[in-house]
Amino acid sequence: MHFMKHLIAGAAALVMATPAFAEFPDKSVTLVVGFRAGGGSDAAARILAAEMETQLGQKIIVENKGGGGGAVATQYIRSQPADGYTIGFAVATTFAFTPLTGRVDFTADDVDFIATTHGYRTVYAAPKEAPFDDWAGMIATAKDRGWINYASIIPLDRAIMQYIGKKEDIAVNIVPTRGGAGARQAVLGGHVDLGFSGSNALPMMEDGALKVIAALNPEGIAEHAQIPTLGGLGYDVAASEAAVFFGPKGMDPAARDRLEAALAEAVKSETFRDFVNNKFRGFETFRSGADTAASIAADTQAYEGLMAVIAE
Amino acid sequence: MDLILTAIWNALSLWTLLSVAGGVLIGIVIGAIPGLNAPMAIAVAIPLTFAMSPLSAIGMLVGVMKGGGFGGAVGAILLNTPGEPHSAATTLDGHPLAKSGKPRKALQTALYSSVVGDSCSDLVLILLAPVLAIYALKAGPVELAAILILSLTLVASLSGRSLAKGIFAAALGALLATVGLDLETGNPRFAFGYIELYDGLPLAAVAIGVLAVPEIILRLQDGRQAKTARPDATSDGEDRLALSEFKRLGKPIFRGAGIGTAIGALPGLGTTLAAFLSYAATQRFSKQPEKLGTGALEGIAATESANSAVSGANLIPLLTLGIPGNLTAALLVGAFLIHGVTPGPMIFERNAELVYGLFAAMIMANVMVLLIGSLGLRVFALIVKVPPHVVYPSVLLLCVVGIYVSQGGFFAVWLMLIFAVLGFVMIKMEISVVCFIIGLVLGPMIELSIRQSVILLGRNPVAIFDHVFALCLVVATPIVAWILIRDRARLSDG
Numbered sequence: 001m002h003f004m005k006h007l008i009a010g011a012a013a014l015v016m017a018t019p020a021f022a023e024f025p026d027k028s029v030t031l032v033v034g035f036r037a038g039g040g041s042d043a044a045a046r047i048l049a050a051e052m053e054t055q056l057g058q059k060i061i062v063e064n065k066g067g068g069g070g071a072v073a074t075q076y077i078r079s080q081p082a083d084g085y086t087i088g089f090a091v092a093t094t095f096a097f098t099p100l101t102g103r104v105d106f107t108a109d110d111v112d113f114i115a116t117t118h119g120y121r122t123v124y125a126a127p128k129e130a131p132f133d134d135w136a137g138m139i140a141t142a143k144d145r146g147w148i149n150y151a152s153i154i155p156l157d158r159a160i161m162q163y164i165g166k167k168e169d170i171a172v173n174i175v176p177t178r179g180g181a182g183a184r185q186a187v188l189g190g191h192v193d194l195g196f197s198g199s200n201a202l203p204m205m206e207d208g209a210l211k212v213i214a215a216l217n218p219e220g221i222a223e224h225a226q227i228p229t230l231g232g233l234g235y236d237v238a239a240s241e242a243a244v245f246f247g248p249k250g251m252d253p254a255a256r257d258r259l260e261a262a263l264a265e266a267v268k269s270e271t272f273r274d275f276v277n278n279k280f281r282g283f284e285t286f287r288s289g290a291d292t293a294a295s296i297a298a299d300t301q302a303y304e305g306l307m308a309v310i311a312e
Numbered sequence: 313m314d315l316i317l318t319a320i321w322n323a324l325s326l327w328t329l330l331s332v333a334g335g336v337l338i339g340i341v342i343g344a345i346p347g348l349n350a351p352m353a354i355a356v357a358i359p360l361t362f363a364m365s366p367l368s369a370i371g372m373l374v375g376v377m378k379g380g381g382f383g384g385a386v387g388a389i390l391l392n393t394p395g396e397p398h399s400a401a402t403t404l405d406g407h408p409l410a411k412s413g414k415p416r417k418a419l420q421t422a423l424y425s426s427v428v429g430d431s432c433s434d435l436v437l438i439l440l441a442p443v444l445a446i447y448a449l450k451a452g453p454v455e456l457a458a459i460l461i462l463s464l465t466l467v468a469s470l471s472g473r474s475l476a477k478g479i480f481a482a483a484l485g486a487l488l489a490t491v492g493l494d495l496e497t498g499n500p501r502f503a504f505g506y507i508e509l510y511d512g513l514p515l516a517a518v519a520i521g522v523l524a525v526p527e528i529i530l531r532l533q534d535g536r537q538a539k540t541a542r543p544d545a546t547s548d549g550e551d552r553l554a555l556s557e558f559k560r561l562g563k564p565i566f567r568g569a570g571i572g573t574a575i576g577a578l579p580g581l582g583t584t585l586a587a588f589l590s591y592a593a594t595q596r597f598s599k600q601p602e603k604l605g606t607g608a609l610e611g612i613a614a615t616e617s618a619n620s621a622v623s624g625a626n627l628i629p630l631l632t633l634g635i636p637g638n639l640t641a642a643l644l645v646g647a648f649l650i651h652g653v654t655p656g657p658m659i660f661e662r663n664a665e666l667v668y669g670l671f672a673a674m675i676m677a678n679v680m681v682l683l684i685g686s687l688g689l690r691v692f693a694l695i696v697k698v699p700p701h702v703v704y705p706s707v708l709l710l711c712v713v714g715i716y717v718s719q720g721g722f723f724a725v726w727l728m729l730i731f732a733v734l735g736f737v738m739i740k741m742e743i744s745v746v747c748f749i750i751g752l753v754l755g756p757m758i759e760l761s762i763r764q765s766v767i768l769l770g771r772n773p774v775a776i777f778d779h780v781f782a783l784c785l786v787v788a789t790p791i792v793a794w795i796l797i798r799d800r801a802r803l804s805d806g
Contacts, residue, residue: 036355037355037358037643037646039642039646040646040649042646043646043649043650046359046362050362062359064355065721066511067507067508067510067511068493068507068510068511071507071510072507072508072510072511075507101498103493103498103499103500103510104507146771147771147772149767149768155498158498171771173767173768173770173771174496174767175453175764175767175768176495176496176760176763176764176767177760177764178495178760179642181579181634181635181636181642181645182580182760184633184634184635185449185579185580185629185633185635186452186453186764188449188633188635189449189450189451189452190449191452191453191768192768200634200654203654203656204634204656204657207656207657207658207662208657209633209656209657209658275650278652279649279650279652280649
């Protein structure tokens with residue numbers, strides 16, 4: 001009996017000790033992308049996954065679980081074992097803004113962050129035949145006419161526009177659109193005065209198809225210094241969007257560190273840098289897991305202030 | 313002109329030809345599998361193209377798109393499993409014809425109509441893209457709302473014997489389409505706490521649930537009652553589309569191509585509307601309208617030419633404005649991005665060689681669909697000869713696996729099964745499942761465009777007079793409805 005007990009205890013100890021001996025990862029890792037296949041976010045995730053494979057020496061299986069701006073994937077990841085073999089890809093606002101809307105039952109504290117891999121740039125675009133050329137002109141038009149029509153895509157851009165409307169005392173007709181394509185269609189067709197857009201408005205502006213009058217991301221648009229940021233225009237708001245890798249709460253620290261290190265190398269690859277700078281037209285930025293958590297906490301605070309102003 | 317010819321010449325390389333052919337093959341196979349569809353096929357193929365040259369990559373994806381379109385028809389006709397809602401229109405006549413022992417004839421009709429429709433709209437794209445794009449942009453929320461309301465009146469004629477039941481089914485579909493986050497407030501509607509429902513009901517899961525699963529169960533039931541419920545496929549001579557028959561399909565095919573091209577060029581309307589509108593129009597103008605729905609070639613030709621025509625025309629807003637017209641096109645934008653091609657008004661100057669190469673690849677893909685599709689016909693038609701107790705359980709299994717993979721896990725599979733119960737009840741009560749699907753697909757589009765219009769005109773109601781075209785359509789709607797109701801009354805009297 002005694003012997004059996006020892007044997008079982010020994011076997012259990014051996015099983016429990018195994019992860020410490022085996023180098024992570026010793027099998028394939030599943031990356032759950034919080035967006036549907038085919039978009040810019042998905043493309044970046046897939047390129048990074050391919051680079052991570054080289055770094056980790058294991059297969060990375062990419063799965064798409066789109067919906068709710070990354071919320072569906074986050075919810076799924078939270079239900080997975082925290083061994084580092086199932087990780088997620090979403091964006092900073094999934095954790096910094098979405099919880100404030102009261103529609104999800106997670107916050108940034110319910111996951112462990114692995115890294116931030118690149119930043120997104122977002123802008124306000126106006127039709128090329130718009131009666132104004134810059135931000136001041138837009139505000140003047142709005143005051144003069146009494147209102148402006150604005151095409152919104154996500155809850156955050158809507159909130160920021162409501163904030164601006166309040167600060168400037170202008171009536172903003174917020175027209176909901178489905179996805180970036182809907183908003184772009186409204187802007188290009190001249191059906192609205194202003195619309196929210198990702199960086200894909202930049203090549204269109206360079207072609208003269210539309211006007212870009214301000215950037216929502218605090219970093220601004222490096223190659224077009226004439227485009228002001230919201231901060232530069234004197235508003236105390238910004239949309240900080242970035243790609244975030246994360247895992248379930250309480251992730252095995254060794255696995256988390258290994259994944260962070262692999263991503264730190266992956267973002268240096270030529271393919272990825274070319275994609276971010278020239279195709280996706282975002283910007284290069286890398287943050288460790290700890291820095292990601294800190295920056296998301298700061299964003300959350302800023303958005304809470306924004307929501308408080310709107311609710312006043 | 314020199315540039316265009318060079319581009320086309322470059323596109324005619326063996327490598328491009330192989331990628332296009334490979335794409336078409338992937339598309340047909342994935343599209344034909346119950347539960348999977350063309351967008352799924354593209355998502356699968358995108359990573360395959362990472363290492364290719366931009367032209368081969370885009371050529372391959374265009375091949376997948378076109379192959380997937382025909383593949384979807386194969387599933388719809390032979391197994392009554394539409395992978396996308398628009399294929400539901402193809403099941404109306406395709407499946408009855410296949411069941412009556414003429415699967416090859418049904419598939420041939422679908423294939424040839426689809427290739428003709430596709431080629432027509434490609435031609436329009438190649439010749440008129442920049443001009444059309446400018447006109448298409450003029451259609452804003454107000455115009456789209458008016459077009460959608462008129463269309464809904466036209467497709468009401470698909471409601472089967474009882475108009476009231478058809479309207480009920482469409483309303484039920486539209487009601488279920490409200491599931492998800494509210495467009496303006498972002499509040500969840502009928503989501504019952506499931507984050508998975510925030511972006512709405514997964515369409516393919518619902519369509520397969522309502523249409524295919526009850527059919528499979530009914531077939532199995534038939535099979536148990538009578539061992540010979542399935543007719544043996546007739547001899548090759550009868551199960552073949554004769555040239556004279558195909559010639560008679562000219563009208564529905566070209567009408568479908570026209571409707572599909574027009575709708576495809578307007579972003580935001582989509583394939584389903586085109587397929588059903590073309591079907592409704594064919595029913596209206598057919599010499600034997602009563603035959604539609606029982607396996608009429610006209611019905612298959614109308615829907616397949618229309619939905620294929622959408623895919624070519626869809627590239628008009630995509631290439632020139634970067635606005636994808638449907639999910640498949642949205643995936644193509646992503647692929648363009650990966651390969652460094654930015655859609656936009658300057659694409660013909662900036663990426664001229666690639667764009668004209670793409671045009672060449674599209675034509676190539678049409679030929680490939682015809683070739684590979686024709687070779688596949690014989691193989692596909694064999695499915696009908698497999699005994700029902702083998703084929704239907706396998707199809708059910710494929711539906712479950714397909715929906716699991718493409719629509720987001722077990723949640724979607726459960727939804728599919730719940731909607732199967734609804735579909736079963738609707739079939740038993742003779743309520744049009746097709747009207748339900750139309751309501752489900754058009755509901756969100758109508759809601760979006762009407763709410764946008766109300767917001768846009770809210771502060772400035774006088775602006776409605778800037779939208780003369782939309783006003784005309786709104787005025788025409790009750791007149792069209794009256795004509796259709798009169799026709800119905802006459803038809804049921806006669």
